[in-house]
Amino acid sequence: MSVATRTSLDVENIRKQFPVLHQKVNGRDLVYFDNAATNQKPDAVINSLVDYYSNYNANIHRGIHTLAEKATKAYEQTRALAKEFINAASEQEIIFVRGVTEAINLVAASYGKAFIREGDEIIISGLEHHSNIVPWQFVCQDRKAVLKVINVKDNGELDLEQFKTLISSKTKLVAVNHASNSLGTINPIKQIIDLAHANHAVVLIDGAQAGAHLPIDVQALNCDFYCLSSHKMFGPTGTGILYGKKNLMELMPPYQGGGEMIKSVSFEKTTYNDLPYKFEAGTPNIADVIAFGKAIEFINSIGKEAIAAHEHELLVYATERIKTLPHVRVIGEAKEKVGVLSFSIDGIHPFDIGQMLDARGIAVRTGHHCTEPLMERLGVEGTVRASFSVYNTKQEVDQFIEGLDRIIKFLK
Amino acid sequence: MSKSITDIQQEIIQEFSLLDGDMEMTVFYIMELGQKLPAMNEANKTEDNVVKGCQSKVWLAAKLENDNVYFEADSNTAITKGLVSLLVRIFNGQSPEAILNADLSFMQKIGMERFIGTQRSNGFAAMIKQMKLYALAFKTKQDVKS
Ligand SMILES: Cc1ncc(COP(=O)(O)O)c(C=O)c1O
Numbered sequence: 001m002s003v004a005t006r007t008s009l010d011v012e013n014i015r016k017q018f019p020v021l022h023q024k025v026n027g028r029d030l031v032y033f034d035n036a037a038t039n040q041k042p043d044a045v046i047n048s049l050v051d052y053y054s055n056y057n058a059n060i061h062r063g064i065h066t067l068a069e070k071a072t073k074a075y076e077q078t079r080a081l082a083k084e085f086i087n088a089a090s091e092q093e094i095i096f097v098r099g100v101t102e103a104i105n106l107v108a109a110s111y112g113k114a115f116i117r118e119g120d121e122i123i124i125s126g127l128e129h130h131s132n133i134v135p136w137q138f139v140c141q142d143r144k145a146v147l148k149v150i151n152v153k154d155n156g157e158l159d160l161e162q163f164k165t166l167i168s169s170k171t172k173l174v175a176v177n178h179a180s181n182s183l184g185t186i187n188p189i190k191q192i193i194d195l196a197h198a199n200h201a202v203v204l205i206d207g208a209q210a211g212a213h214l215p216i217d218v219q220a221l222n223c224d225f226y227c228l229s230s231h232k233m234f235g236p237t238g239t240g241i242l243y244g245k246k247n248l249m250e251l252m253p254p255y256q257g258g259g260e261m262i263k264s265v266s267f268e269k270t271t272y273n274d275l276p277y278k279f280e281a282g283t284p285n286i287a288d289v290i291a292f293g294k295a296i297e298f299i300n301s302i303g304k305e306a307i308a309a310h311e312h313e314l315l316v317y318a319t320e321r322i323k324t325l326p327h328v329r330v331i332g333e334a335k336e337k338v339g340v341l342s343f344s345i346d347g348i349h350p351f352d353i354g355q356m357l358d359a360r361g362i363a364v365r366t367g368h369h370c371t372e373p374l375m376e377r378l379g380v381e382g383t384v385r386a387s388f389s390v391y392n393t394k395q396e397v398d399q400f401i402e403g404l405d406r407i408i409k410f411l412k
Numbered sequence: 413m414s415k416s417i418t419d420i421q422q423e424i425i426q427e428f429s430l431l432d433g434d435m436e437m438t439v440f441y442i443m444e445l446g447q448k449l450p451a452m453n454e455a456n457k458t459e460d461n462v463v464k465g466c467q468s469k470v471w472l473a474a475k476l477e478n479d480n481v482y483f484e485a486d487s488n489t490a491i492t493k494g495l496v497s498l499l500v501r502i503f504n505g506q507s508p509e510a511i512l513n514a515d516l517s518f519m520q521k522i523g524m525e526r527f528i529g530t531q532r533s534n535g536f537a538a539m540i541k542q543m544k545l546y547a548l549a550f551k552t553k554q555d556v557k558s
Contacts, residue, residue: 026435026436027434027435348490349468349488349489349490351468351489351491351492352443352489352490352491355439355491356436356439356440356491358435359435359436359438359439360435360436410440410443411443411490
């Protein structure tokens, strides 16, 4: 790893870089614990957007003028950073997309069209976000393929033994998340990838919840596709990455047609551009991609290990403290978790908890977290989810616990 | 003669003004009001009586007694129940006509939108609409009789 490992963070200094954190909500200091939905943006990212539009806004790749050149360089710089960030073999393997949702839809549509046949099987897991369920349902409907699901155990871990019984020569593709947005479970993706490859199936990893938290090395993992959303990695909304192995993506048909993705166009025959441009039709989201590069640099400047260690400390502390409260049930107690704490309080609806916490300036998520099948499996309508980031503190956890304590005392 | 819809709204505005705009106190107060809402007859908590369009589950039933409308309601979330209790308090014992013509200005005066949010406000609108629909149905019945 090129990034220096540090054991403790200067959280105060980090917080200073996030303007949004310094405000009152409903009369109290904002406590932002909805990081799994989207995390906040540091000055470097915000300033980069302003800088782009103020100083070198231009369409990229085609222009020969100075601004176009500058914008193209900055845009491609993010691709270089992204390649390093996930240790891809080549920049040609980095496709800019709108986010994880579009990345998965791209693979489902393009790979599905080229390689999925009637009777083939696609395996997903019971922990998946709707984004990693619905596109595969489209493919299965379209190709008359069959969708199979890896079971979730009571503690929120995947049942690998059952996975071994699902996978067979019929399996063409396995799509699972690196970490669960609802429960925080970190999945044994290396094992899943190896098992799938032993059966000649390709593997897509939904890395939405890993991007800002876990080390990612796509070559070591040997995954075929890996998806990231910028907005969950301190970057802007509206951009993200699809990583795909070059030899695979060369065999896949384009997803959308338009400018940028072509070599030459005539009414008789159009030839497509090389990777990565083949999959980047139209004027891309230039400003946000450039700012996404600043977000990657921000993560690198702190180091993933240091971030993960800090968030883990908050998770352990919050979990210990919440368990001292009466009527609270922690939902999802996998051995390996990212900083996501899902819970319910007996007899109190998650909406009420969310709204009462908001009244004290504490932002959490309530509901099914776009994982309805998982909620059904766990027998809950929804949960309250607190999710931590590098700028959160133990003191904020204390405020959160105090808020919950008041709610329980009031309603019980 | 019971209090008019306008009088009750005035009372509510008065009560909420005592909370001084403090969000937490307001939310607790709303939940307290919900806790005081008379229990709904379990038999009336049918699928038919679920108000469509609410994020949380809300049941609403109505009956006409001595030419006045009486509502029964419940919700699976405490805050919604409190909000619903305000409507029940305003409309209970009123004539169908008065309910149909009611202008619920209290909502804006107590800054309702601050604590119902965009998700809940749709549900709240659905709730009011449903109450007015009941009133309309009762009024139509009355008109037919007379
Ligand atoms: C695990 C997981 N997958 C996919 C997504 C979808 O990401 P996006 O909405 O950025 O496309 C999310 C976002 O909530 C997520 O947490």
